[in-house]
Amino acid sequence: MKQYAYYPGCSLESLGKSYHLSAMEVSKALGVELKEIEDWNCCGATAYFPVDEFLAYTLTARNLAKAEKTGLDFVAPCSACYKNAFFTNKYIQHDADLADHINYALEVDDLHVSGTSRVRHLIDIFINDVGLEEIKTKVTNPLKDLRVAPYYGCQILRPRKEHEDVENPQYFENLLSTLGAEPVNYSSKARCCGGSLIITNRKAALDMVRILLQDAVNHDADVIATTCPMCNVNLEVYQAQVNREFGTQYAIPVMYFTQLMGLSFGIVPGHLGIGKQQVSSESMLAIAQNTK
Amino acid sequence: MVDELAFNYEITNLMYASHGQPITNCLQCGTCSGTCPAVEFMDHTPRQIIGMIRADLKEEVLASNTYWTCASCFHCTVRCPADIDVADMMYALKRYSMWKGQFQAGLIGPDFSEAFVKMIVNSGRSFEPLLAATYLPRYSARDIVQEGLMATGLVLSGKMPLLPKKIKGLKKFQQMVRRIIPIGEQS
Numbered sequence: 083m084k085q086y087a088y089y090p091g092c093s094l095e096s097l098g099k100s101y102h103l104s105a106m107e108v109s110k111a112l113g114v115e116l117k118e119i120e121d122w123n124c125c126g127a128t129a130y131f132p133v134d135e136f137l138a139y140t141l142t143a144r145n146l147a148k149a150e151k152t153g154l155d156f157v158a159p160c161s162a163c164y165k166n167a168f169f170t171n172k173y174i175q176h177d178a179d180l181a182d183h184i185n186y187a188l189e190v191d192d193l194h195v196s197g198t199s200r201v202r203h204l205i206d207i208f209i210n211d212v213g214l215e216e217i218k219t220k221v222t223n224p225l226k227d228l229r230v231a232p233y234y235g236c237q238i239l240r241p242r243k244e245h246e247d248v249e250n251p252q253y254f255e256n257l258l259s260t261l262g263a264e265p266v267n268y269s270s271k272a273r274c275c276g277g278s279l280i281i282t283n284r285k286a287a288l289d290m291v292r293i294l295l296q297d298a299v300n301h302d303a304d305v306i307a308t309t310c311p312m313c314n315v316n317l318e319v320y321q322a323q324v325n326r327e328f329g330t331q332y333a334i335p336v337m338y339f340t341q342l343m344g345l346s347f348g349i350v351p352g353h354l355g356i357g358k359q360q361v362s363s364e365s366m367l368a369i370a371q372n373t374k
Numbered sequence: 375m376v377d378e379l380a381f382n383y384e385i386t387n388l389m390y391a392s393h394g395q396p397i398t399n400c401l402q403c404g405t406c407s408g409t410c411p412a413v414e415f416m417d418h419t420p421r422q423i424i425g426m427i428r429a430d431l432k433e434e435v436l437a438s439n440t441y442w443t444c445a446s447c448f449h450c451t452v453r454c455p456a457d458i459d460v461a462d463m464m465y466a467l468k469r470y471s472m473w474k475g476q477f478q479a480g481l482i483g484p485d486f487s488e489a490f491v492k493m494i495v496n497s498g499r500s501f502e503p504l505l506a507a508t509y510l511p512r513y514s515a516r517d518i519v520q521e522g523l524m525a526t527g528l529v530l531s532g533k534m535p536l537l538p539k540k541i542k543g544l545k546k547f548q549q550m551v552r553r554i555i556p557i558g559e560q561s
Contacts, residue, residue: 092501130490131469141551190549191550240451281505285415
């Protein structure tokens with residue numbers, strides 16, 4: 083069984099609960115054990131950095147230090163947590179002075195960080211550690227005829243982590259094809275959803291969400307799939323506000339990639355947190371479960 | 375007497391030193407502005423802001439909403455031909471304006487960031503309903519009603535918890551934070 087130090091992040095305890103549920107179900111089916119990091123703290127999202135960069139790195143380092151003790155790879159399902167952990171870890175590896183300062187603070191919590199963990203996103207371990215071949219063997223209910231718009235968003239891709247394609251990645255499409263779905267080719271797949279502007283500049287964020295929804299609809303997508311709880315909330319929970327603001331009538335379901343994986347594995351929708359969304363998922367389920 | 379540091383060096387110094395090039399390397403090509411998904415909501419485009427910093431227009435930069443309108447999508451950063459981490463520069467400008475206590479009136483970003491950090495220092499984790507108090511009063515009556523309806527729907531569907539979670543090792547966590555930034559009294 084593959085084991086990982088799992089960092090759920092704050093969103094997965096509240097608005098992103100269905101992401102957590104479906105990640106656990108899918109992991110179990112794939113023989114992956116996500117061992118939650120003990121007493122983890124918030125990664126800082128995008129809100130610490132305007133106040134103090136060093137504080138932001140230190141708070142993330144506390145979680146990394148706890149993961150290091152286990153010797154397992156650090157896995158985050160949220161793109162913002164992933165980005166913060168990835169770069170904090172990288173800077174700790176390359177900047178001894180920064181590492182010293184951080185360790186001086188961590189010392190009071192009997193922790194030490196040296197940057198030895200590998201920081202991964204959840205989708206990365208499914209695709210690259212489990213592998214598409216293995217995933218395919220678990221697909222008992224291929225998502226035939228389901229047109230899925232893969233929405234990468236920003237921080238899973240950018241800033242560039244290693245040598246990946248940040249302009250036109252394909253791994254999400256490949257995963258969806260493996261599940262039997264039809265990935266939609268649309269140009270907004272890595273365009274920003276507005277992130278925390280949904281709070282701090284509502285008007286701008288709603289417009290950014292509208293552009294994404296319209297692009298997915300223009301390409302006849304039945305559902306948008308996300309890899310991040312922030313993107314999911316903006317596209318799903320705020321869809322009704324977009325409709326009110328712009329007089330549109332979007333009603334496109336938004337699912338986490340783990341929920342679609344679970345459906346294709348034949349897991350009951352309720353166990354994947356499907357049915358609790360603000361936008362009805364009935365139309366999508368009818369196609370996904372071949373009952374249409 | 376020491377000469378005052380030029381504005382563009384102040385900002386460069388506020389960017390994390392181990393990556394990216396200084397903003398003095400900017401070619402003014404406008405790739406950042408053309409890439410930015412939020413540019414139409416900014417007072418000045420990212421290219422203009424860099425030009426303004428280099429022209430030492432400190433007051434004008436501090437009065438601009440540009441960096442508070444950055445969503446941190448890092449598209450400008452990966453495309454900049456001069457290898458400037460433009461999104462990180464936006465963070466540097468946010469920090470600069472917070473430290474100076476100078477920003478455009480009516481912006482929610484500065485208060486939100488401060489409230490967010492306070493919340494984390496107090497509990498270790500983020501909890502959306504607590505944050506609402508910092509921004510809801512700035513919303514219009516119509517927006518507040520919409521937000522209330524949405525929150526009720528989320529609570530009813532089990533998506534939004536009613537009580538915040540605190541981490542167990544909070545005391546040591548707070549001592550750790552105090553080693554970085556002194557907040558309140560040492561306990």
